[in-house]
Amino acid sequence: MMKKTILVTSLACAIGLGGQLSIAEAARNEPITPIPVQDKVDAPKVELGKKLFFDPRLSKSGFLSCNSCHNLSTGGADNLPSSIGHKWQLGPINSPTVLNARFNLAQFWDGRAKDLKEQAGGPIANPGEMASTHEIAVDVLSSIPAYIAEFKAVYGDKKVNMDRVTDAIASFEETLVTPDSPFDLWLKGDDAALSEEAKAGYDLFKNKGCIACHNGTGVGGTMYQKMGTVKPYTDTKTLGRYGVTGKDADKYFFKVPLLRNIELTAPYFHDASTWDLAEAVKMMGEYQLGLKLSDEETNKIVAFLKALTGKQPQISYPVLPPSTNKTPKPDRG
Ligand code: HEC
Ligand code: HEC
Numbered sequence: 001m002m003k004k005t006i007l008v009t010s011l012a013c014a015i016g017l018g019g020q021l022s023i024a025e026a027a028r029n030e031p032i033t034p035i036p037v038q039d040k041v042d043a044p045k046v047e048l049g050k051k052l053f054f055d056p057r058l059s060k061s062g063f064l065s066c067n068s069c070h071n072l073s074t075g076g077a078d079n080l081p082s083s084i085g086h087k088w089q090l091g092p093i094n095s096p097t098v099l100n101a102r103f104n105l106a107q108f109w110d111g112r113a114k115d116l117k118e119q120a121g122g123p124i125a126n127p128g129e130m131a132s133t134h135e136i137a138v139d140v141l142s143s144i145p146a147y148i149a150e151f152k153a154v155y156g157d158k159k160v161n162m163d164r165v166t167d168a169i170a171s172f173e174e175t176l177v178t179p180d181s182p183f184d185l186w187l188k189g190d191d192a193a194l195s196e197e198a199k200a201g202y203d204l205f206k207n208k209g210c211i212a213c214h215n216g217t218g219v220g221g222t223m224y225q226k227m228g229t230v231k232p233y234t235d236t237k238t239l240g241r242y243g244v245t246g247k248d249a250d251k252y253f254f255k256v257p258l259l260r261n262i263e264l265t266a267p268y269f270h271d272a273s274t275w276d277l278a279e280a281v282k283m284m285g286e287y288q289l290g291l292k293l294s295d296e297e298t299n300k301i302v303a304f305l306k307a308l309t310g311k312q313p314q315i316s317y318p319v320l321p322p323s324t325n326k327t328p329k330p331d332r333g
Contacts, residue, residue, distance in 0.1 A: 076098040077098075078095050101176070108122075120170055137162070178260060200300045202304045208285065208293070213288070214259050229288045262308060263308075281301050
């Protein structure tokens with residue numbers, strides 16, 4: 001009992017950033033913990049962040065917003081092998097979901113951004129993504145009086161800068177959590193919430209060793225691991241964590257992805273090598289564990305993974321304030 005109390009307390013500290021989430025103590029003592037239901041948020045800041053998340057004027061073309069590649073109608077990802085950026089450029093890597101991204105130890109496949117705020121500045125100025133610059137993005141927002149008024153209401157003065165833009169976007173992203181999946185309801189003690197097949201799948205997920213890497217609130221996002229732990233993986237071009245640390249030992253290491261809502265975010269893996277969740281599970285067995293999972297075992301694990309789909313955030317589509325004559329015009333070149 002003592003041990004459990006300590007575990008739950010430290011967890012509450014780890015994820016109760018700014019006291020925004022309250023943690024319901026899990027009824028079952030498992031290596032996966034339920035997504036806490038959100039109680040308090042800074043509503044005006046979240047609303048501003050939502051507008052920015054949906055505002056295509058943060059891109060050079062005036063066409064791409066964060067939501068273009070992290071579509072909240074499709075599990076917070078784009079369901080493409082790799083994203084389509086400025087002038088239809090095909091990106092180098094599959095877009096991860098923004099749902100529950102707050103539970104990641106760092107952001108991006110290689111963890112190069114330490115948190116959501118640091119991450120949010122990246123895509124706006126990435127020439128292959130939104131292709132704008134931070135200066136232009138700030139000029140665009142500063143040319144729109146309704147935005148200036150909102151920055152003043154949230155931050156106390158009229159200054160618009162990237163620090164505030166990324167802070168507001170991150171606050172919105174922190175609300176993008178998906179509680180009350182069948183698996184979480186089961187974790188909280190509702191025996192009927194999970195099918196027998198999914199329960200058997202969870203047992204396999206633990207007994208076969210998936211849990212060693214995919215654990216915690218996000219069922220992933222707690223560590224970096226090599227793609228190809230047991231058997232070398234086919235993609236040898238994408239070096240993963242090595243790009244951040246420069247250490248040979250980190251070649252082909254990636255942030256272990258969250259498996260929450262995994263059913264919604266095909267195709268799978270950083271290189272989108274499969275669209276089929278069952279095949280992804282078999283590949284994990286083969287490359288990470290040196291196991292050949294039978295069809296029956298695979299189907300059970302897939303049933304468990306599908307039980308990780310939670311209640312999706314209910315987003316009311318924001319109405320963006322109109323541009324003015326001073327707003328820099330979109331540049332599609
Ligand atoms: C053109 C498509 C595109 C746009 C636009 C885009 N992203 Fe992304 N996003 C990606 C891709 C691809 C990755 C993975 C890149 C990598 O890991 O190297 C990513 C990664 C992320 C991650 C990290 C998730 C994780 O699990 O590591 C977050 C959070 C995120 N984006 C938020 C945003 C926000 C906020 C915006 C708007 C400011 C945005 N993205 C705009 C494609 C896009
Ligand atoms: C040694 C650590 C490790 C083990 C064990 C492991 N995984 Fe993974 N898993 C990863 C890593 C790392 C990735 C990302 C690989 C990539 O994209 O290159 C991943 C990716 C996945 C994905 C795709 C996620 C996405 O968003 O594209 C699924 C599904 C998955 N794992 C399920 C499983 C299952 C089921 C098992 C057990 C049979 C398992 N994993 C065992 C580390 C592991």
